[in-house]
Amino acid sequence: MEDTKYQEVWDLDKLFPGGSESHQLLEHIKELKIKINKLHRKVSNFQPPHNVADSIKVAELMEYIGTLRIHLSQANSFIICLLAQNPKERKATSLQSEIGHIGASFESLVHKTQKILQSIEGKFWKELLDSNLLSNYKFILNEWRKQGEYQLNENEEKLVSDLMIDGYHSWGQFYNALISELKVHVSINGTINELSVGQAIKLRSHSDVEVRKESHEALEKTWEEKEDLFSRILNHIAGFRLQVYKNKGIENVLKEPLIDNRIEEDTLDAMWGAVNKHKKTFTDYLDKKAEMLGETKLNAYNFWAPITENKQQIDxxxxxxxxxxxxxxxxxxxxxxxxxxxxxxxxxxxxxxxxxxxxxxxxxxxxxxxxxxxxxxxxxxxxxxxxxxxxxxxxxxxxxxxxxxxxxxxxxxxxxxxxxxxxxxxxxxxxxxxxxxxxxxxxxxxxKRSVMNFMNIYSRFLFEQNFYQERKQGFVTPSRLNTLMKEAINEAYNGSLGNASAYSWVWTPHYYITKSPFYNFPYTFGYLFxxxxxxxxxxxxxxxxxxxxxxxxxxxxxxxxxxxxxxxxxDITSELFWEKGLRLCIKDVKEFIRLTENT
The missing domain is CATH 3.30.2010 (Zincin-like)
Structure with missing residues (x-):
């Protein structure tokens, strides 16, 4: 392993040689369109089963949908990679739009299938799922049938699907493009450096407190200059989502993310209940770190600071x-x-x-x-x-x-x-x-990871809950978004964090994901699990x-x-389950405080 040199630029040519100009990629997209048309015919001709023998028709449709999803994922992942390595590549942006249209058609046809399945009478539904041909799809079919309860009629679903491409998902894509193009000017040792947002954020773990502070302030200034634009993006995403929910009869904005995560609300409540019950231990850690850095309250820009003189750069x-x-x-x-x-x-x-x-x-x-x-x-x-x-x-x-x-x-x-x-x-x-x-x-x-999951993620969860509640009444201004963010951070951290970024709602990309809201609590779930x-x-x-x-x-x-x-x-609906993981983290806090008593 000593002689091994690892390349730092990935190989995308094995996937589709030639990047966005790849002939194979264009052929793949062409095939996707053909497959989507074929799926459209299959779904249009699909009738609710009337006897168990019809299970073969359901199985064939499910298999085709699954295969098409894999092909769509292949193309979508490649476009995402192209835009990540070069956010300004116009051809890739155009292809992303094209894939978005194909994906929207696919989702629309899946929704239509769910609606058909939802119409099947309950007693016969159980008999159908007991057939050997559908045993592999039993869970997903039950899930789809449940989701079918919240689908609009076919024409409405198509209209929403069409609007999502250029009027909804494009807002999320615009956010990613905007963040990628922004430049942050940070003074380091008297020299002004023009950095990407990613590079500036990385300075939060710099060994020099002045660099950390400069980076924090430069980022805040950047967000302030663009707050109107970012607030429009966030409000448009949330407004569209709330209107769709209203048309579907969904009042609780958590309903979709709970379904997407395949968890019950009791599970989520138990997890946050256990976290909040033991939060004091983690404020003790933050207070100890503040003391070691000579602060009465830990400044947010010092949260990622190396706590010792370890300035090691790992090549x-x-x-x-x-x-x-x-x-x-x-x-x-x-x-x-x-x-x-x-x-x-x-x-x-x-x-x-x-x-x-x-x-x-x-x-x-x-x-x-x-x-x-x-x-x-x-x-x-x-x-x-x-x-x-x-x-x-x-x-x-x-x-x-x-x-x-x-x-x-x-x-x-x-x-x-x-x-x-x-x-x-x-x-x-x-x-x-x-x-x-x-x-x-x-x-x-x-x-730091424990605090991020138990406090930072909880602040995001609280912010998103409160933001959606206010968005139902109308446009939420940048100043109000800042207030909601500050209040959420203060509650989540028990007031133990100073100079927290009021603009966390700008630079946290998860708020701008258009697939589903509340891409926050899954991190805490995954961490404790x-x-x-x-x-x-x-x-x-x-x-x-x-x-x-x-x-x-x-x-x-x-x-x-x-x-x-x-x-x-x-049983994950019990706080006792989540406390098992929390106890391991609490043990880490006690060991940290013990080792730093004389530091």
């Missing part, structure tokens, strides 16, 4: 070797998978200014590969981001033999494998170090990898409550 090769070494200790499949990801050029990590600020993992199910995108800057946080996205890719790997419909797992479980991988690498580093200073440094990094899985893995050793892969493989074909009951034999 990319060392980072990759570090990740491979520690992930290999979990199991042979994860080790081989990780080696393959780096050897085959799946990772884009180069630190340059003309790329997207957002790290992600994109799956390519047709060739059973993934691509990972990030900007590597040399910090431990970058190492963990890399590990996090590798976890997403491993989840994709676990689903490689699953059919197209059953590999679609919810957001809450999407964060499970990523967070689990982070824990393996970070805990291994903590356990192996013999230096108290380094242990404090690593514990601090770990506890991963802790429970991690505890079991440490107990069982490498033999647990098979169970873990089976859990990931099943993540697309059962409710979250049933999945946890099957593999962990736990």
């Amino acid at each position: 990319y090769k060392k980072a990759v070797d570090f990740v491979i070494k520690h992930l290999s200790e979990f199991g042979p499949e994860l080790e081989n998978f990780t080696l393959n990801a780096f050897e085959k050029g799946w990772v884009e990590s180069e630190n340059r200014s003309n790329k997207s600020a957002v790290a992600f993992c994109a799956g390519f199910p047709l060739i059973e590969e993934s691509r990972i995108f990030m900007t590597y800057g040399g910090s431990i946080n970058d190492v963990l981001t890399l590990t996090h996205e590798l976890g997403h890719a491993y989840h994709n790997y676990a689903m490689k033999d699953v059919d197209g419909l059953n590999r679609h797992y919810p957001m809450s479980l999407a964060e499970t494998a990523s967070t689990f991988s982070e824990m393996i690498v970070l805990d291994a580093a903590i356990e192996k170090t013999t230096s108290n200073e380094e242990k404090i440094f690593l514990l601090d990094e770990k506890l 991963s802790l429970c899985i991690y505890a079991k893995a440490k107990e069982k050793g490498k033999e647990f990898e098979r169970e873990y892969l089976a859990l990931l493989r099943d993540s697309g074909r059962m409710s979250t409550e049933n999945l946890v009951m099957k593999y962990l034999e736990e």
Whole structure:
């Protein structure tokens, strides 16, 4: 491994050679249009089954929809990668619009199918699902039938679908393009540096407090200059969504994200109840960190500050070797998978200014590969981001033999494998170090993640709840958005964070995701759920990898409550389940405070 040099620019040519000008890509999109037309005929001719023998027609339709979803995902992921590496590429932007139209047609036909299934009489429905041909689709069919209750009629669904492409999803795309193009001017050692948003945000973990503060203030100034534009984008996204919900008879804005995450509201309430019950411990951590930095209250721009004098910059090769070494200790499949990801050029990590600020993992199910995108800057946080996205890719790997419909797992479980991988690498580093200073440094990094999940994510959840409530009454002004954000942060952090960014609603990209609102609580869910899985893995050793892969493989074909009951034999509607994970984090806080008592 010593002689290995890892490339920092990914290989996209294996997917579609030639980028946005790829002949194979254009042919793929052409084939997608043909397949969509074929699906349109299939759905138009599809009639509600009248006897169990008709189950073969349902199975054939489900299989075709699943196959088409995989082909659509392949093209969509590629376009996302092209725009991430170069947000200004016009051809890719045009192709994204084209794929968006195809995707909207696909979703419209799925909704029409759901509506047909919803019309089937209840008693016969059970008989139909008991047939052998539909056993593999039983969960998804029940889910679709339930979703069919909230579908509009065919003409209304088509109208909404058409409006979504250029009037709804395009707002989210516009947000991503705008963020990617913004430049932030930060003074470092007396020199003004023009940085991308991603590069400026990365300075929050800089060793020099003045650099952290300068970056924070420069970012706030940038957001203030663009607040009107960003508030319009956010209001338009929310306004459209609320109008669609109103037409569908949905009053609770949480209904869709709960369905998407396949969890009950009791589960969400239990999770937040447990988090809030034990929040005092994490304010103790923040107060201790403030004391160590000579502050009465921890300033937000110092939250990611390295707590010791450890100014180590980890070069990319060392980072990759570090990740491979520690992930290999979990199991042979994860080790081989990780080696393959780096050897085959799946990772884009180069630190340059003309790329997207957002790290992600994109799956390519047709060739059973993934691509990972990030900007590597040399910090431990970058190492963990890399590990996090590798976890997403491993989840994709676990689903490689699953059919197209059953590999679609919810957001809450999407964060499970990523967070689990982070824990393996970070805990291994903590356990192996013999230096108290380094242990404090690593514990601090770990506890930052606990605070992010228990406090920051909760502030996002509170903000989004309150924002949607006010948006129902009309346009929410930038100043009011700032107030809502400040109030949410103050409540979530128990008043223990100073100079928090009132513009968090601008630079948090999850608020602008048009697929579904509340892309926040799944992170906390995944974090705590991963802790429970991690505890079991440490107990069982490498033999647990098979169970873990089976859990990931099943993540697309059962409710979250049933999945946890099957593999962990736990009831997640009870606060007791969530407190098990919280206790592990509380233990970390106590150890951190013990080690820093005389610091």
